Amino acid sequence: MKRILACALAVLMLLSATSLADYDTLERTVVATEQCNIRSSPSLNGSILGTAYKGDELYYMGQSSTDSRGVVWYMVEYKYNPGWVSSRYARLEGGGSGSYYTNNDVNVVYASQGDSNIRSAPDKNASIVGLLPQGASAAYLYSSTDDRGVVWYCIEYEANGYGIEGWVSSKYTSTGYHSYAGN
Numbered sequence: 264m265k266r267i268l269a270c271a272l273a274v275l276m277l278l279s280a281t282s283l284a285d286y287d288t289l290e291r292t293v294v295a296t297e298q299c300n301i302r303s304s305p306s307l308n309g310s311i312l313g314t315a316y317k318g319d320e321l322y323y324m325g326q327s328s329t330d331s332r333g334v335v336w337y338m339v340e341y342k343y344n345p346g347w348v349s350s351r352y353a354r355l356e357g358g359g360s361g362s363y364y365t366n367n368d369v370n371v372v373y374a375s376q377g378d379s380n381i382r383s384a385p386d387k388n389a390s391i392v393g394l395l396p397q398g399a400s401a402a403y404l405y406s407s408t409d410d411r412g413v414v415w416y417c418i419e420y421e422a423n424g425y426g427i428e429g430w431v432s433s434k435y436t437s438t439g440y441h442s443y444a445g446n
Contacts, residue, residue, distance in 0.1 A: 291323040292356050293337045299352030305336030312346045321348065323355060326439070333434035335406075335414040350433075351412045370403040372416045375437040381429035385415030393427040395420055395436070403438060404428075 295315040302309030305328035315321060321339035328336050328347070335350040374395040381393035385407040395401055401420035407430075408414050414433040419426060 291325070292320045293323050293339050293348055293353045294356050295319045295321075295348070295353045297352050299348055301339065301341045301346040301348055302336075303346065305338075305347040306330050309347060312341055312344075315348060315353070320356075321346075321353075327355075327433075327437070329414075329433045329437065333411070333413040333432065335433045350408060350414050354408075355406065371400040371439055372403050372418050372431060373400045373437045373439060374398060374431070374435065376435040379431045379435040381418065381420065381427055381431055382415075383429055385409055385417070385430045387413075387432065389430070392429045393420065393422060395431055401431075406433075 295317055297317050299315050300311045301313045301315055301321075303312055304310075307330075321341065324338040324340055324345060326338040328338070330336060336347045337350065337353065337355060339346050339348050372395075374397050377397050379395040380391045381395055382389040383392050386409060395418070399420070401418035404417040404419060406414050406416050415430045416433065416436060416438070417428070417430055419428050421427070
């Protein structure tokens with residue numbers, strides 16, 4: 264519960280310090296946490312396009328994919344072409360609170376592999392606080408990687424008139440951007 268409150272407080276503080284107009288200029292990057300391969304597809308089977316070294320920043324292209332092991336891969340720009348970097352060796356940064364990417368786009372998490380339990384902490388044994396139904400989307404706040412290398416997304420989801428904040432596993436979800444028309 265303390266983590267959820269800390270998450271909500273951090274987001275509120277960031278939003279109060281930054282106007283929505285400022286989000287237009289924020290970019291998200293993938294930062295290598297150690298030397299890693301940049302691959303042609305989001306798996307260990309993808310051919311190696313190049314190498315990123317600890318501290319290297321790569322432009323995040325707004326798409327991620329989860330492999331059969333539950334490891335998230337980030338699509339990055341490498342030599343003006345798309346490449347993929349594993350979340351085991353890199354982390355996603357920038358974009359303010361993570362809720363906004365570019366003007367009118369909201370970073371979301373989709374339940375892509377059936378219903379997904381919303382948990383109180385980024386752990387498969389944490390208590391269940393809600394359910395993200397198959398095909399539903401929730402606002403993405405930020406992520407955390409557990410000791411198995413599985414990425415967990417902190418989300419905000421409204422169900423039956425109540426806001427739920429909690430964690431969903433990347434094994435059962437996908438990330439993307441939802442654009443709002445008109446404005």
